[in-house]
Amino acid sequence: MKNLFSSDFKLGILGGGQLGKMMLYDTRKFDIQTYVLDPSDVAPSRIACDHFEQGSLMDFDTVYNFGKQVDVLTFEIETVNIEALEKLEQEGVQVFPQPSVLRNIQDKGVQKEFYKDNEIPTATFEKYAFAKAIPASSRSYPYIWKSCQGGYDGKGVAVIRKAEDLETLPEVPCIAEDMIPFKNELAVIVVRNVSGDVKTYPVVEMEFHPEANQVEYVICPARIDEKVAQKARAIAEKVSKAFSHVGLLAVEMFQTEDDEVLVNEVAPRPHNSGHYSIEGAFTNQFEQHLRAILDLPLGKTDSKVASVMVNLVGAEGHTGNVVYENIAEIMAMDGVTPHIYGKKETRPFRKMGHVTIVDEDLTKARAVAQEVKKKIRVIAQ
């Protein structure tokens, strides 16, 4: 077996945002040599990698030349040049998750057809060349419009309540999808290593703000019936098997009013819904991703304690040098750990960090999370 630890082995990571930064804690823990490529010269990952390069993730030559230097190449964001990854793979660089997986995920139309072809339960949909091509008769309002390309963090998604809503949408290939009245939004992270070993993490639940329709808390374990949890894990494993990915696959799902579980979308990388695992799980998602792509044995996915995760996003009306108001106050609460991503400038709704709250008792962790959410504000100086 190849010697990965304190050796000449080189791991490349496309993207230097917070996911890459958190992954680097674990490459450091294992003393694995890392190369990072990111378009920004102030990327959060800049510190803690061995070699940093500034450049476009969508440019063929940049990605190809970067990838040629390393033994294994991975990514922390899906919007990367797939052609370059395919060429690198052909030339012997190990690219995980594989470019073929990314091909089935990057385009949301292709991703939805992949579910249909593999008999994976998902909301009914149709593909269109552009939004105005969606006939008024096609489905009842409200329904969901999604851009096939480039959707991320809620961008490229819209709720269509009447025909006129289509008019302001960009002229890009898209899908129209039934809007699912759901009880819960759930997620399961599946990990698969090069040898084909597979493990699933416990089901997490996104708790929404009652009015704002925005995820407020990511809760592990989900407060759902054990049968539904088993079903969600089984479906996530089925999705994982269909993709045959190497690395993490975060599977986002809806639990419908009648306890069906439908796949919404997947991300082939560490995921916001898995951040709790740093404090909560026996093996955090970032270490697990490394174990998988380096073909090491997978770690235990169980939780040590219950967890609630709260995202820290920039407050509305604040742009400029960031201040985390009341951060000391939340650190005084039991089991609270803030994670600051290292972006110097805040903007409204920008993801600036997250806070994990852990406790043996989930109800207590949830109560503390509410206090955290009330206290801390991400504002500009």
Next chain:
Amino acid sequence: MKNLFSSDFKLGILGGGQLGKMMLYDTRKFDIQTYVLDPSDVAPSRIACDHFEQGSLMDFDTVYNFGKQVDVLTFEIETVNIEALEKLEQEGVQVFPQPSVLRNIQDKGVQKEFYKDNEIPTATFEKYAFAKAIPASSRSYPYIWKSCQGGYDGKGVAVIRKAEDLETLPEVPCIAEDMIPFKNELAVIVVRNVSGDVKTYPVVEMEFHPEANQVEYVICPARIDEKVAQKARAIAEKVSKAFSHVGLLAVEMFQTEDDEVLVNEVAPRPHNSGHYSIEGAFTNQFEQHLRAILDLPLGKTDSKVASVMVNLVGAEGHTGNVVYENIAEIMAMDGVTPHIYGKKETRPFRKMGHVTIVDEDLTKARAVAQEVKKKIRVIAQ
């Protein structure tokens, strides 16, 4: 309150070994700007700090000039130039733990007298200008000889079984100390922040190899009577109060045959006996040290799960580029996390890393630790 996170605030760390490296994971998590000074240009901390300087920790000017750049200065090793720290403190740099604490610790003779003056239980001792000055009549064999300066990792300590054993010892100030027949060697980490809040971690136990008289496992919680555990924590708190340190203080103790608890020695920094806390505790010792010296609220010191820690030291007869033999095999075991310090070259007994084993059930963790210890070997290529 000063803004520490993603700000211009600067933390300096003297020493760039594994303790500093692990502390940097947490400065990165909080996005605190760091300056590191170490004599070696391949120090494990070199990656992940914002600014690295190569230079002697014992040289007044080097330490003084380094310290002038930062707002708060700490250290991960005690052998640093105290005069420079004192001058920096006088000039307004916050130095934690305080130079006055280091004055009472760096010299083992002074440290022992400090215990006597503060009525802290410790083994009976006498100070001498050099080993040969110890009269044969002073105490019964065997007893312990310790060099006042520079002892570290078992260096500067000897068991004296007969008068002739003194002859080969270096001609330096020293102490002679009664050898305590102990049941257990225990340690308690105490943390105190600038505001004076104090917390203690659970008692850990060093389990020795039955023949080699070498620590094999650090076990948390210690498998001792609850009354003894309470006594150990109370004594550690008394020691902490006497020193009035800011930051971590690791208090090493003996549990005697008749369940007395005697203080052996202390370290004012993150400590090997606290490495388990990364996976085992609600707040790991490195984050806790940062909270203390930055005057943030202290985190919860309880354990999430039981832990056993095994040091990875270089195998005898092996010098050269390191290989961690069977590391994949130990990673296949439940709850096992290796930490590789990032030293490229192994030498006999060099501390190269450690492995933490966690489980809800301590007996199970201890059994897995034994398998880990049997499997892994730190050898040269």
